[in-house]
Amino acid sequence: MQHPVIERSSRMPAPARRRRAPRVALMGAVAALAFGAAFGAPVGQAFAEASSVTTAPATGPASFADVVDRVKGAVVAIKVKGYEEQHGNPFEGQEMSPDDPMYRFFKRFGGETPQKHMTQSQGSGFIISADGYVVTNNHVVEHANEVEVTLEDGRTLPAKVIGTDKRTDLALVKVNDGKLPFVEWSSAQPRVGDWVIAVGNPFGLGGSVTAGIVSARGRDIGAGPYDDFLQIDAPVNRGNSGGPAFDAHGNVVGVNTAIYSPSGGSVGIGFAIPSEVAKDVIASLKDKGVVARGWIGVKIQPVTPEIAESLGLKANKGALIAQPQKGAPAESAGLKAGDVITAVNGEKIDTPRDLARRIAAMGPNKTVDLTYVRNGSEKSAKLTLGKLPEEKEARVDDEDTGGGVGGGAQVAGLGIEVAPASEVRGAGGQGLYVTDIDPDGAAAQKGLRRGDVIVEAGGQTVTSRADLASAIDGARKEGRRSVLLRVKSADGSKFVAVPVKQSAG
Incomplete structure (x- = not known):
């Protein structure tokens, strides 16, 4: 079973030819409106006088048509043209001697020099002001050389990218065409269970609408350091990227960004950037072109x-x-x-x-x-x-790597062998270098790797195996189930709580 991953998909999708592994996919093809009906589930009401149960239909809007009529003119399709460098050798597998007359030809044109090729992609967006500012996703326009916006009435206008923010996957573009219809951000945060209407251009189809509810808030899908997504079950598909999610009053509560799907199509799990996040980022992009954090x-x-x-x-x-x-x-x-x-x-x-x-x-x-x-x-x-400097985040990497050497002394109970870092070339001179590790031991199960350096144990610096053993004994005497290690690797530092066996008796 494969785990879900984030997949950027800003190109126009080809027809599916085989089943794909489940994934969370960014919907950067064409944003559209796929219209769907929502039905109220019966609600059971228990009466104290009898054991029978009666049902009544749940209240809800009979139609979203009035809301859609008000907002659809502000939802647009975004078409992007760009160029990507193509690496790789189309003549890979050709074996020839440098003396061969064709050797220079294959060396020159065989892919060692990157070749540029044009790409086209589509997404969705929505107009937030009468003078033509349009919100969309960063992954829709990040490789753009040309951007065009198609309005609901069919007109296509050139657009300029004002600013992008990779960390929240938001972008702001601008078109010029007099006074345009626009929509507004919601001033209230939606609750789980509230109606939501997704508007966009899925799979290149124009002007589609779907309806559902907010399924959850505060979702972290691993897209970035500031993940705080709304989860919605209004069907959204590839091409909806950058399109709006509206509440029942026609206010924007989110920007549709990603889906979880085994096939690339909607299975009822979509993700939207909440308006309280998006409107501040967009305001900063409009004012400065960048987001300063x-x-x-x-x-x-x-x-x-x-x-x-x-x-x-x-x-x-x-x-x-x-x-x-x-x-x-x-x-x-x-x-x-x-x-x-x-x-x-x-x-x-x-x-x-x-x-x-x-x-x-x-x-x-x-x-x-x-x-x-x-x-x-x-x-x-x-x-x-x-x-915040570019490309820096307040986080600790999940994976640590490092080389190893032999000859360390074993630490009872942790499943590791260590040697003073001062005795290991390139280890930094402080702490205990992990020379070997039992893959089934307690330390390995908590993420330690050969090549890591233990610099603290139980809040105290360690320079010898005796220091580490003392920290483990101290944790046992205090009745703690784990000893806290501070570990350095090639990627930085982190704390790891490693279980220790309690003494018998």
């Missing part, structure tokens, strides 16, 4: 139940600092690896993603108060946010 300069990771128990926390909430960046605002304010950030300006932080979104939304140069826990005590720090 706040930044404190830390790598963070979740507080698992094992880590919470190892740190003596009452709940597994907050964002654990795995590594502060040198010279960044967090380090300048005194925050250290092992601190757990629990609140920003008095508002609680439940997860690392909460922290990343909260800090990013504030923007640079803002002063914030951070509440954090260190060694069981609550502390606070005031700092001024920096600007």
Whole structure:
């Protein structure tokens, strides 16, 4: 069974020829309106006087036609032309000597020099102002050399990309054609169970509408560091990317972006960027052409139940600092690896993603108060946010890699062999280098790899196997089920709570 993945699909899809593995797919082909009916389910009502159950139809709109008539003129199709470099050798498999007269021909034209070829894709969008600003997805226009917008009345207009934001997959383009129909963002967040109407151009079909409900909020589908998607069951398909999701009043509650599907078509699980996120990003793109986000300069990771128990926390909430960046605002304010950030300006932080979104939304140069826990005590720090550098995120990578050497001493109970890092060339000189690991052992099961360097155990630095053994014994004596290790790899630092066996007796 294959796990779902994010797939960008901004080209026009070809007819399906075989079944595909389940995936979460970005719908960057053509946005459209696929009209569907919604029916109310019967609701049972129990009476105290009798055991019989009567049913009555649930209330709901008899038709979405009036709403659709009001908003459809603001929904557009977006056609994109671009160029991509094609790598690879079309003559791969041809074997010949450098002395062969055709050798130079194959070397020159066989793919070592990238060849550009034109691509065409389509998506959806919607007009948010009478002067022609159009919202769509970044993945619809990110490789664009030419952008055209087709209006509901059939006219096609050239468009200019004003700005894009890869992290939220949003983009803003502009057309010029006098006064255009437009729609507005919703001022209220939709609730789970509220009606939602998706409008766009699925599979290149023009002007289609579907209806359903909001199935869930706050979905993280692995698309980016600020995932906070609405899940909707209004059918959306390839080509709906960038199209709007409306509430029953015709206000935009989301921007359709992705689907989960085993075949590329709708199975009732779609994802939309909520309006409360989208409207702030779009406003920044309109004003500056870019989105400037706040930044404190830390790598963070979740507080698992094992880590919470190892740190003596009452709940597994907050964002654990795995590594502060040198010279960044967090380090300048005194925050250290092992601190757990629990609140920003008095508002609680439940997860690392909460922290990343909260800090990013504030923007640079803002002063914030951070509440954090260190060694069981609550502390606070005031700092001024920096600007998030390009392609940097407040996160810790999931995969660690590293080479290994032999000759380490085994650590009982963890399933690893270690050697002082000072004795291993290129290991950095501090901590214990993991020279070997039992793939079925406790450490391997928690993600440690050969080549990792253990720099702390139980909150104390370690330079020898005896230091690590002492930390394990200390965890046992305190009745803890795990020992907390701070581990460095080629990709950075993270904390790992490794189970320890309790002494018999």
